[in-house]
Amino acid sequence: MKSGTVAVIGRANAGKSTLINVMVGEKVAIVSPKPQTTRDRILGILTREEHQIVFVDTPGIYRHRNELTDRMMHATENASKEVDAILYVHDGHAGIKEEDISLMKKYSALGVPMLIAYTKTDIMPKENIPRDAKILYEAGIETDVVPVSARKGRNIRLLETEIVKLLPEQDKLFPDDVVSDKSERFMIAELMREKILLKYDKEIPHGIAIVVNKFERMENGTYDVNLDIVCEKKNHKAILIGKQGKALKETASFARQDMEKFLGAKVFLTVYVKVREDWRDRATLLKEFGYNDEEN
Ligand SMILES: Nc1nc2c(ncn2[C@@H]2O[C@H](COP(=O)(O)OP(=O)(O)OP(=O)(O)O)[C@@H](O)[C@H]2O)c(=O)[nH]1
Ligand SMILES: [Mg+2]
Missing domain, CATH: 3.40.50.300 (P-loop containing nucleotide triphosphate hydrolases)
Known part of the structure; x- marks a missing residue:
């Protein structure tokens, strides 16, 4: 084939x-x-x-x-x-x-x-x-x-x-039911990042990293997800959280709905916003947030 x-x-x-x-x-x-x-x-x-x-x-x-x-x-x-x-x-x-x-x-x-x-x-x-x-x-x-x-x-x-x-004659490279090489955990973080890209001006989403602290399927089938939104500036944090946490609640709820669709199960989502200045230029933080310099 x-x-x-x-x-x-x-x-x-x-x-x-x-x-x-x-x-x-x-x-x-x-x-x-x-x-x-x-x-x-x-x-x-x-x-x-x-x-x-x-x-x-x-x-x-x-x-x-x-x-x-x-x-x-x-x-x-x-x-x-x-x-x-x-x-x-x-x-x-x-x-x-x-x-x-x-x-x-x-x-x-x-x-x-x-x-x-x-x-x-x-x-x-x-x-x-x-x-x-x-x-x-x-x-x-x-x-x-x-x-x-x-x-x-x-x-x-x-x-x-x-x-x-354009492709050569050779056997399949992946089993039939595989659609991606990325984990569910990776996709959960990406769905959170997507909602921030859609909701905020670009200066904020470009400075965001998502760290998944917990991604667990509980006995009743619900997923327990805990993640950090890491941003670069204190004022970004304030904007992300909004008055009385309203903005964050909205973004998280929007993300949770997509996560539930993706996982086909209920999601219990906890989100915190943290500031790490200039993380995009700091090699150790880039690595910690999953952006390795090699193929991953
Ligand atoms: N009207 C229209 N919009 C499209 C089409 N394909 C993509 N878009 C829109 O173009 C924008 C960019 O789409 P992406 O798929 O994120 O583009 P990308 O090339 O992966 O972008 P990067 O990952 O930033 O390099 C989104 O708003 C899409 O909805 C299309 O066929 N028609
Ligand atoms: Mg793209």
């Missing part, structure tokens, strides 16, 4: 994680309208009788600003090597800039088969698709371009077929 790994690469906020979730058919990665949502390399696995695609979700390409973003970019660079194919995700609705062309050229020069997913076609004029395909071709990019909409589910099966063509 055809099977293999596919690094999903592209600029921050292009729609990589959304596309993987739709293709895998389950939420394996969190999604938000803010760049730098994905911080880790996450596998999303799509298994059919006749093929298996192992997507490697990566942090979007973004200017390095601190030790954390530096590590995120390492994760992306590492993922683009040692895979069977690259799926370059381009946000069609954002137009094509010089930088997009140079990034596409950079990744297509790695010698790994590549395909371009031109996404978000649901929110842009249809005529831009052939226009942009022409721009790319004239700029010397010969890679096939598949226009898709993850949100509307457009051309998703076609994209799957085109990806499979």
